[in-house]
Amino acid sequence: MATHRRIDVTKTGDVSVVTFLDRKILDEAAIQELGAELFGLVEVDNRKAILLDFTGVEFLSSAALGKLITFDRKLKTAKGRLKMCGIAPGILEVFQVTKLNKVFDIRTEAAEALAAF
Amino acid sequence: MADNPSAGCWQRSIVLPSERGSSRLVTDDLLEQLGLFGWSPEEIFAVHLAAEEALVNAAVHGNKLDPLKRVHVECEVSSDLIRLTVTDEGPGFDPEAVPDCTLAERLECASGRGVMLMRSFMNRVEYNAKGNSVVLEKCREASLPDAE
Numbered sequence: 001m002a003t004h005r006r007i008d009v010t011k012t013g014d015v016s017v018v019t020f021l022d023r024k025i026l027d028e029a030a031i032q033e034l035g036a037e038l039f040g041l042v043e044v045d046n047r048k049a050i051l052l053d054f055t056g057v058e059f060l061s062s063a064a065l066g067k068l069i070t071f072d073r074k075l076k077t078a079k080g081r082l083k084m085c086g087i088a089p090g091i092l093e094v095f096q097v098t099k100l101n102k103v104f105d106i107r108t109e110a111a112e113a114l115a116a117f
Numbered sequence: 118m119a120d121n122p123s124a125g126c127w128q129r130s131i132v133l134p135s136e137r138g139s140s141r142l143v144t145d146d147l148l149e150q151l152g153l154f155g156w157s158p159e160e161i162f163a164v165h166l167a168a169e170e171a172l173v174n175a176a177v178h179g180n181k182l183d184p185l186k187r188v189h190v191e192c193e194v195s196s197d198l199i200r201l202t203v204t205d206e207g208p209g210f211d212p213e214a215v216p217d218c219t220l221a222e223r224l225e226c227a228s229g230r231g232v233m234l235m236r237s238f239m240n241r242v243e244y245n246a247k248g249n250s251v252v253l254e255k256c257r258e259a260s261l262p263d264a265e
Contacts, residue, residue, distance in 0.1 A: 026169055028137035059162065061169050062234055066227035073225065090162040097237040098230050099219040 002044065006034040009041065015049045015117050016041060017110065025060040035067035039074055048080040049117050053110050055086030065100060072104065081105075085113040126195040127154070133172070133188040135180035135205075140172035143190050147201070150194045156257065163238035164199055167253050170231035171203040179205030179249055201253045209248030 008019045018041070022030060041047045052068075075082045083105045087095065095101040107113035127150045133139040144165060151161045172188065180186035186206040193200040218229045235242045241254035 026140075028173070059165060061166070061173070062228070062230040063173070065230060069225055069227050090159060090166075094166065094234065097234065099224060103224055 002037070002040055004037045006030060007037050012051075012114055013117075015051050015114055016045075016047045017051045017053055017114075019053045019055065020057050023056060023058045025057060025064040028063060031061070031063050031067055034064070035070065038067065038071045042071070042074045042078050042080060046078075048075075048078065050075060050080065050082050051110065051113050051117075052082065052084045053086045053113075054084065054088065054091065055110075057086075057091065058088060060091055060094070062098075065094070065098065069100070069103065081117060083107060083113040083116060085110050126193055128194075129190075129192045131190050131192075133176070133190060135176040135182050135184065135186050135188060137173075137176070137182070139176060139188070140169055143172060143192065144168055147192055147194065147199075150192075151199060154194055154196045156199075160255065160257065164201075164255055167235040167239045167242075167255075168201055168203075170235050171201065171251055171253060174231050175203050175205035175207075178210070179207035181207065197257045197259070199253075199255050202250065203253070204250035207249055209245075211248055212244050212251075 006021055008021060010017050018038070020034075025031060025034065041050060072082050085107045086109070087106060092101075092106070095104065095106065105116070107116060129146065131143060133142055147168060148161055148165055151164060156164070172190070175188040176182060180188065189204040191202040212232050215229060215232050216223055218224070218226060218233055223229070232242075235251075235253060239253045239255045241252065243252045244250065
């Protein structure tokens with residue numbers, strides 16, 4: 001099992017639930033590290049069902065959005081499924097403005113997202 | 118740096134190195150001042166987002182992280198207006214030529230959202246003719262003409 005510095009990963013049934021250890025995801029080095037840890041879930045751990053729970057995350061930059069898009073693409077290529085939940089109103093607005101809410105399956109609560117897998 | 122509390126505004130001029138992470142040298146104080154002037158958490162979030170995008174664009178895309186180039190920043194905060202001017206020493210770009218990241222064929226591109234986010238979350242985003250300097254402005258909701 002890989003050691004993570006940016007995320008925490010637990011398992012609920014078949015779903016890997018990822019929470020974020022940073023309240024603000026904006027530092028470029030941290031985003032690179034975050035991306036590498038997320039990509040490892042797919043490319044190294046071979047996880048197929050992943051829920052990103054953003055509870056506690058207050059801010060993310062467009063560079064972080066880019067990592068999420070690449071992560072989603074990698075997971076889709078591996079025939080996996082990604083869902084998101086717990087997104088703060090301001091960040092949700094970022095997803096809506098950029099129309100990324102049409103790319104990602106975003107649910108309000110973790111329970112709802114888990115039930116949708 | 119200049120503070121002008123007697124005039125009811127906070128001003129700062131700062132020159133940043135073209136390094137990743139240098140934006141915090143501006144945003145930490147800027148966000149604190151917005152809070153002191155009574156801006157809401159939602160408004161502070163919007164300014165933070167736009168400022169971060171402008172500052173990162175200047176250092177990374179404008180100056181290409183060239184250690185010999187600087188990012189010049191002017192901030193002004195009052196109880197009803199935040200104005201941020203970010204100027205890099207790069208060749209400039211045409212903001213109108215940036216593809217619309219919300220088009221279906223570009224929706225899953227990993228980059229190209231910074232300018233759009235700035236425009237969405239601020240009231241005014243204006244580039245100079247060369248395209249290496251941008252002025253961002255946001256007005257407090259309560260001070261807008263159509264605000265209740």
